Amino acid sequence: MARFGGKQGSRKYVLALSCVSLLGIALVADFLWASSSSSSSSSSLSTNSPYYWSESIGASLDSSIAVASKASKSSKVKEALVSKGLNATFADIPAPQLEWEKMAEAPVPRLDGAALQIKDQLFVFAGYRTIDEVHSHVDIYNFTDNTWGGRFDMPKEMAHSHLGMATDGRYIYVVTGQYGPQCRGPTARNFVLDTEEKVWEDLPPLPIPRYAPATQLWRGRLHVMGGSKEDRHEPALEHWSLAVKDGKALEKEWRSEIPIPRGGPHRACVVVNDQLLVIGGQEGDFMAKPGSPIFKCSRRNEVVYSDVYMLDEGQKWKRLPPMPKPNSHIEFAWQIVNNSIIIAGGTTEKHPVTKRIILVGEVFRFNLDSMEWSVIGRMPYRIKTTLTGFWNGWLYFTSGQRDRGPNDPTPKKVVGEMWRTKLHL
Ligand SMILES: *[C@@H]1O[C@H](CO)[C@@H](O)[C@H](O)[C@H]1NC(C)=O
Ligand SMILES: *[C@@H]1O[C@H](CO)[C@@H](O)[C@H](O)[C@H]1NC(C)=O
Ligand SMILES: *[C@@H]1O[C@H](CO)[C@@H](O)[C@H](O)[C@H]1NC(C)=O
Numbered sequence: 001m002a003r004f005g006g007k008q009g010s011r012k013y014v015l016a017l018s019c020v021s022l023l024g025i026a027l028v029a030d031f032l033w034a035s036s037s038s039s040s041s042s043s044s045l046s047t048n049s050p051y052y053w054s055e056s057i058g059a060s061l062d063s064s065i066a067v068a069s070k071a072s073k074s075s076k077v078k079e080a081l082v083s084k085g086l087n088a089t090f091a092d093i094p095a096p097q098l099e100w101e102k103m104a105e106a107p108v109p110r111l112d113g114a115a116l117q118i119k120d121q122l123f124v125f126a127g128y129r130t131i132d133e134v135h136s137h138v139d140i141y142n143f144t145d146n147t148w149g150g151r152f153d154m155p156k157e158m159a160h161s162h163l164g165m166a167t168d169g170r171y172i173y174v175v176t177g178q179y180g181p182q183c184r185g186p187t188a189r190n191f192v193l194d195t196e197e198k199v200w201e202d203l204p205p206l207p208i209p210r211y212a213p214a215t216q217l218w219r220g221r222l223h224v225m226g227g228s229k230e231d232r233h234e235p236a237l238e239h240w241s242l243a244v245k246d247g248k249a250l251e252k253e254w255r256s257e258i259p260i261p262r263g264g265p266h267r268a269c270v271v272v273n274d275q276l277l278v279i280g281g282q283e284g285d286f287m288a289k290p291g292s293p294i295f296k297c298s299r300r301n302e303v304v305y306s307d308v309y310m311l312d313e314g315q316k317w318k319r320l321p322p323m324p325k326p327n328s329h330i331e332f333a334w335q336i337v338n339n340s341i342i343i344a345g346g347t348t349e350k351h352p353v354t355k356r357i358i359l360v361g362e363v364f365r366f367n368l369d370s371m372e373w374s375v376i377g378r379m380p381y382r383i384k385t386t387l388t389g390f391w392n393g394w395l396y397f398t399s400g401q402r403d404r405g406p407n408d409p410t411p412k413k414v415v416g417e418m419w420r421t422k423l424h425l
């Protein structure tokens with residue numbers, strides 16, 4: 001099993017730490033990266049293994065399983081990184097611990113689902129349950145009485161994860177996304193949900209399927225940009241829009257718009273003060289192992305960004321101040337509160353030595369009055385692709401994949417927990 005490969009890796013790593021120079025560490029890390037990708041690709045995982053999920057998507061594909069926890073605990077390694085000038089963007093940023101209250105858990109755990117809030121309801125869509133099982137339904141959380149309910153089905157043809165989504169306050173527009181489990185590719189099919197009648201309709205398909213594109217409604221048009229191409233990995237720069245009103249497309253085809261300077265999936269896309277902003281994200285992602293009949297996920301290089309772009313008058317992309325650290329997997333992890341954008345959790349750059357995936361546990365604020373970023377607090381744990389809501393002064397988050405513990409920022413359990421904290425901006 002891949003986990004075994006990871007343990008081997010950690011022994012090599014400890015050995016390296018104790019007897020060779022920093023240069024040696026870097027070389028061994030490169031070797032681990034190469035050797036464990038081959039060991040993980042030859043592994044066969046059983047669906048009832050307790051390590052199944054994390055092995056599959058978060059950990060073993062990420063090169064060396066036991067290494068990061070050792071590394072993050074070791075102040076030697078931290079000092080070494082600093083003295084060698086290695087990039088420490090993976091580190092937690094000091095932040096106050098907010099007071100969090102645990103609410104009712106979602107009916108199912110989910111990863112890479114989607115959620116949008118309409119008044120006192122959070123509509124939560126799709127997502128992986130395990131790497132081999134995806135959801136095809138909607139759950140609703142009611143912020144007034146803090147309960148879950150109202151489950152209904154999604155159309156059979158609708159993607160199950162990595163969707164683009166936007167709402168006008170009644171209709172929810174659902175764009176492309178990954179169809180099926182593991183690392184299958186995206187569909188071009190688009191839908192619209194009338195949240196009052198719970199009725200689904202079709203929208204014209206995208207010119208080309210996209211994986212986790214930035215999506216938002218802006219000045220009467222549904223904008224879809226970036227994401228990955230059909231292999232899930234290669235960043236796409238294209239940007240399309242479609243005129244929509246009250247759940248109907250006003251045009252038969254998508255219109256080409258000015259391409260985004262940096263493509264890639266998992267960004268926050270926000271319209272605020274009549275401006276369209278695209279925040280964070282990454283280039284590259286897991287993709288299907290060539291020839292795998294189940295499209296088995298296999299890790300590829302990813303680079304995470306802190307970039308913020310604004311579509312100035314729809315004519316050109318303008319850079320705004322970047323996030324305090326690179327951050328991705330935040331497409332539904334943001335809220336607008338008192339002229340600030342609040343972003344909870346995510347993933348940052350991989351650990352520079354171990355190459356492990358590093359989750360984010362900070363709550364960020366972008367103050368649109370001062371155009372400044374800050375870190376306003378820490379979550380109960382680090383988590384990616386979490387789904388947020390805001391109601392009566394409370395910031396809520398549910399679902400996603402959380403860390404292994406306070407001292408280990410690598411991904412493990414997929415959760416359905418719901419938490420809230422009172423915000424004071
Ligand atoms: C660290 O990485 C980030 C994101 O990749 C990059 O923007 C930044 O310039 C890097 N810093 C250093 C000191 O290399
Ligand atoms: C949410 O719960 C409250 C209290 O039970 C109820 O009055 C309200 O109608 C619910 N909202 C929706 C949209 O069902
Ligand atoms: C937003 O601003 C209002 C008015 O200043 C204030 O009463 C409220 O507490 C603020 N909300 C948050 C979440 O800080």
